[in-house]
Amino acid sequence: MSESSQQPPAVLIDQVSKFYGQVVGLNDVSLAIDGGVTGVLGPNGAGKSTLFKMMMGRLKPTQGSVRLFGVDPWTSTAPYRRVGYVSESEKLYEWMTSLDFLTTLARLHGMTREEAKERSAHVLDFVGLADVMHKELGKYSKGMRQRVKIAHALVHDPDLIILDEPLHGCDPIARTSIMSVIRDLGNQGKTVLVSSHILEEIERITEQIVILHNGRLLALGNLHAIRDLLDKHPHRILINCEDPRSLAGLFIEEDPIYGVRFPRDGQLEIQTNNLSEAHAILPSIVVKSKQDISSIENPDDNLESLLGYLIQGAG
Amino acid sequence: MDRKGLGLAETVWTRLDRKAGAIVELTVRQLRHRVSTWVVLGSGILMMALLLAFYVDSVRETFEPIDNDGDSVDRDGDGYPLGQERKYGTSDSTKSEFPGSGAFVLESDIDWNDLNRVYMGNKSWDGMAYFEASWIDGNYTGDWWDSHIDWNMGLDGVPDLQECPEEVWRVEFGSACEVGDTDGDGLVTYMASGKWRGEGTVNVPDESYLEWGHWTESFYVEPDPPEKYIDEDGIDCFDSSGTRVDCPAGDRLSGSHGFDDDGDCLRTDWVTPEGEPQTEEPMWVWYTGNENGIPCDIVWTSSNGIVTDIDADFNVDEDPDDEAYAGELSHRTFIIGVGKMAFVILLGLFIPLFLALGLVKDESENGTLHLLLSKPIHRSEFILYRLLGYLSVSSSYVIALSLLVGTIAATLGPGDGIFRVADLPVWLGIGIATTLVLAAYGSLFNTMSLISPKYGVYICIVFGIWEFVMGFFSIINPNWTITSISITHWALQMIDAIVIMAWPDTLQWAQIGQAFGINTGLSVFWQPPVHTLGTNEPAVALLVSVTVLLTVTSVMVFIGKSVFNRKEIM
Numbered sequence: 001m002s003e004s005s006q007q008p009p010a011v012l013i014d015q016v017s018k019f020y021g022q023v024v025g026l027n028d029v030s031l032a033i034d035g036g037v038t039g040v041l042g043p044n045g046a047g048k049s050t051l052f053k054m055m056m057g058r059l060k061p062t063q064g065s066v067r068l069f070g071v072d073p074w075t076s077t078a079p080y081r082r083v084g085y086v087s088e089s090e091k092l093y094e095w096m097t098s099l100d101f102l103t104t105l106a107r108l109h110g111m112t113r114e115e116a117k118e119r120s121a122h123v124l125d126f127v128g129l130a131d132v133m134h135k136e137l138g139k140y141s142k143g144m145r146q147r148v149k150i151a152h153a154l155v156h157d158p159d160l161i162i163l164d165e166p167l168h169g170c171d172p173i174a175r176t177s178i179m180s181v182i183r184d185l186g187n188q189g190k191t192v193l194v195s196s197h198i199l200e201e202i203e204r205i206t207e208q209i210v211i212l213h214n215g216r217l218l219a220l221g222n223l224h225a226i227r228d229l230l231d232k233h234p235h236r237i238l239i240n241c242e243d244p245r246s247l248a249g250l251f252i253e254e255d256p257i258y259g260v261r262f263p264r265d266g267q268l269e270i271q272t273n274n275l276s277e278a279h280a281i282l283p284s285i286v287v288k289s290k291q292d293i294s295s296i297e298n299p300d301d302n303l304e305s306l307l308g309y310l311i312q313g314a315g
Numbered sequence: 316m317d318r319k320g321l322g323l324a325e326t327v328w329t330r331l332d333r334k335a336g337a338i339v340e341l342t343v344r345q346l347r348h349r350v351s352t353w354v355v356l357g358s359g360i361l362m363m364a365l366l367l368a369f370y371v372d373s374v375r376e377t378f379e380p381i382d383n384d385g386d387s388v389d390r391d392g393d394g395y396p397l398g399q400e401r402k403y404g405t406s407d408s409t410k411s412e413f414p415g416s417g418a419f420v421l422e423s424d425i426d427w428n429d430l431n432r433v434y435m436g437n438k439s440w441d442g443m444a445y446f447e448a449s450w451i452d453g454n455y456t457g458d459w460w461d462s463h464i465d466w467n468m469g470l471d472g473v474p475d476l477q478e479c480p481e482e483v484w485r486v487e488f489g490s491a492c493e494v495g496d497t498d499g500d501g502l503v504t505y506m507a508s509g510k511w512r513g514e515g516t517v518n519v520p521d522e523s524y525l526e527w528g529h530w531t532e533s534f535y536v537e538p539d540p541p542e543k544y545i546d547e548d549g550i551d552c553f554d555s556s557g558t559r560v561d562c563p564a565g566d567r568l569s570g571s572h573g574f575d576d577d578g579d580c581l582r583t584d585w586v587t588p589e590g591e592p593q594t595e596e597p598m599w600v601w602y603t604g605n606e607n608g609i610p611c612d613i614v615w616t617s618s619n620g621i622v623t624d625i626d627a628d629f630n631v632d633e634d635p636d637d638e639a640y641a642g643e644l645s646h647r648t649f650i651i652g653v654g655k656m657a658f659v660i661l662l663g664l665f666i667p668l669f670l671a672l673g674l675v676k677d678e679s680e681n682g683t684l685h686l687l688l689s690k691p692i693h694r695s696e697f698i699l700y701r702l703l704g705y706l707s708v709s710s711s712y713v714i715a716l717s718l719l720v721g722t723i724a725a726t727l728g729p730g731d732g733i734f735r736v737a738d739l740p741v742w743l744g745i746g747i748a749t750t751l752v753l754a755a756y757g758s759l760f761n762t763m764s765l766i767s768p769k770y771g772v773y774i775c776i777v778f779g780i781w782e783f784v785m786g787f788f789s790i791i792n793p794n795w796t797i798t799s800i801s802i803t804h805w806a807l808q809m810i811d812a813i814v815i816m817a818w819p820d821t822l823q824w825a826q827i828g829q830a831f832g833i834n835t836g837l838s839v840f841w842q843p844p845v846h847t848l849g850t851n852e853p854a855v856a857l858l859v860s861v862t863v864l865l866t867v868t869s870v871m872v873f874i875g876k877s878v879f880n881r882k883e884i885m
Binding site for chain 1: 329331333334338340341348681685688690691692883885
């Protein structure tokens with residue numbers, strides 16, 4: 001989220017509100033984004049897609065202004081020459097091959113058929129679909145389809161890439177692959193906006209985040225800074241083991257642990273005020289206990305908990 | 316991808332062109348992958364195939380000759396058809412009167428006003444008179460109506476009649492009585508009333524009437540076969556030099572035409588008892604003829620080189636060769652009927668309903684619109700290019716189909732040539748008129764679906780019904796003002812105009828059909844274009860109609876663009 005004094009930022013959202021009748025889509029959101037990968041986090045209905053659709057000129061802000069590279073996208077299509085957009089919609093032209101699909105869309109950027117074809121093949125290679133580019137889209141898996149959508153957004157080598165839930169519904173392998181593509185784009189110096197409702201996904205992609213909740217901008221900045229704040233907040237760690245009680249005895253002696261519970265048989269819940277420290281001592285205690293640990297879970301390490309914390313903090 | 320270094324015109328226009336090409340191509344390919352497209356286009360081909368089958372059945376088959384004037388019939392059963400009886404001047408309602416049976420030739424009469432009431436001769440008499448007979452034909456039947464006097468002839472050849480009563484002044488019609496030899500010259504006088512033949516002196520009392528004449532000799536006439544009186548009097552036209560030419564291709568489009576080929580006009584209605592043509596029109600002619608003073612002719616009236624009326628005297632050119640005339644009329648009726656009803660009204664309505672209604676709406680509902688609109692393409696451009704894509708499919712289909720049907724019909728159609736080249740402009744015109752309808756309906760339906768995605772289809776169906784009804788009204792009577800509040804009306808006007816431009820003699824054919832009773836429906840399916848702005852020029856009507864259709868299309872595209880530009884896409 002760096003500011004440029006010479007050029008307008010890639011994305012400038014100024015006190016934008018969007019109302020659907022009585023329902024609030026976005027409420028007084030202001031943002032300036034330029035360069036790098038930014039994660040837009042928020043639960044379903046937080047306003048992520050509304051924000052993206054306003055950036056893409058699909059929706060008109062009820063109040064405030066949206067500018068892409070200094071131009072209002074509602075009135076002008078000029079910014080789209082520099083923007084790639086992946087919508088949350090999953091529908092594609094099933095009867096087309098991915099190369100065909102991309103070539104057609106690339107031609108809308110004014111490329112010749114040959115240019116478009118060449119560029120499409122290149123982008124499909126970039127997203128790892130080179131070997132299936134002549135297959136019909138109807139035969140593609142969910143992850144492949146998402147990658148095709150990303151490829152369509154990249155076909156004209158845009159400066160700003162907006163990805164609405166690009167990992168939604170993908171299997172772990174596809175997810176990893178798409179995340180890698182997004183990171184690569186960020187490394188290339190593009191401005192990338194990627195939305196998700198899963199904290200872990202965003203965490204693996206970027207440190208810059210924007211958190212939306214109920215249409216409001218809840219937080220923006222470095223995820224680690226936010227996480228550090230969250231770490232200081234009461235946290236639970238669930239450990240499934242053979243003898244929770246003996247393990248509890250070992251934990252309760254340690255400083256960051258202030259309480260233990262036994263929610264179910266074979267399960268220990270430890271409570272801490274410092275998640276990082278708790279995780280740091282966890283391996284040594286497990287070794288010391290000489291027990292078989294079947295799993296360790298952090299039930300509070302998710303977006304809901306983060307939101308809960310932020311909302312409390314805001315309150 | 317930067318095109319630096321290229322001129323502005325090249326970059327802007329070529330990129331616009333590439334975008335248009337991409338959207339048009341995408342639309343065409345999308346339509347190609349939809350079942351409904353193939354269903355509606357296939358149905359159109361099937362409909363044309365059926366119509367062509369009917370056409371082949373009705374036009375290519377040899378025409379059963381039609382006795383348009385009904386003179387091949389022998390109504391009185393005497394073995395002679397009406398046409399032959401007309402030629403010989405005999406009646407076809409009296410069996411005993413037939414060609415060669417002898418005809419009564421009226422010579423003179425004594426009517427109520429004549430001062431000289433005495434006449435002498437050997438005649439066939441009809442009326443009332445004192446007849447001083449030197450000879451009476453006792454066997455006279457006359458075969459001429461009835462009321463023949465029965466003279467009750469004795470073996471000696473002298474009538475045996477009752478004496479007339481005292482102070483009698485009239486006897487029953489068809490009878491006679493004996494007055495006696497009043498002057499003592501040996502010849503008996505009779506009071507006769509009715510028909511008789513004899514030699515002597517007639518004295519016609521005041522307030523009585525007598526006419527007389529003679530019978531021609533009877534002779535044998537070979538009865539003509541009825542077929543001889545079918546198609547026996549074709550339509551004759553003459554050019555300005557008076558040379559007989561093929562109708563209606565002559566260089567003279569007005570004035571007196573026609574020729575009484577079978578002679579029934581001149582023989583039955585226009586000859587005097589002396590066999591000379593009458594110089595004055597008979598009284599009855601005013602309601603059956605053209606009153607131009609020329610016996611047995613046909614008056615062609617034209618305006619600006621177009622025949623507007625054909626007015627025939629009775630029994631002239633009344634039984635044309637049906638194969639030649641009905642064939643041509645049916646062929647043109649088929650083309651115009653198919654063009655108007657099958658192409659403009661049916662295909663023109665159904666193709667846009669299936670192909671254009673969802674051009675933008677379906678993309679929006681599917682979510683694929685986001686893919687397209689994330690590219691630097693304005694929404695207005697998008698609508699325009701989508702419509703162009705739809706039009707490139709639908710118009711190439713209708714133009715190809717019209718030319719295909721046209722080629723088949725032009726090959727099978729009547730005429731001396733192998734191929735009717737003059738038909739093709741009409742078929743092409745039908746294709747273009749349908750294309751303009753497709754453009755107008757396409758933009759209208761697309762706009763309706765943008766204004767109301769939920770109810771647009773119902774609005775379009777209601778609109779389609781209106782257009783359907785107005786289309787039929789326009790065919791029946793294009794002058795009805797209300798029909799002009801429809802898109803169909805203007806396309807039908809285009810066809811009317813194109814028809815007369817490609818076949819300038821169509822109005823003549825329609826007039827011929829009406830004038831000579833060749834009922835093929837040409838006058839129903841085709842009427843001269845209405846919207847000529849008072850010039851009577853079909854080109855003006857064509858221009859006006861094209862302008863109206865293009866205006867409707869442009870307005871609808873503009874409204875659609877305005878609606879779409881303001882629409883938020885979820």
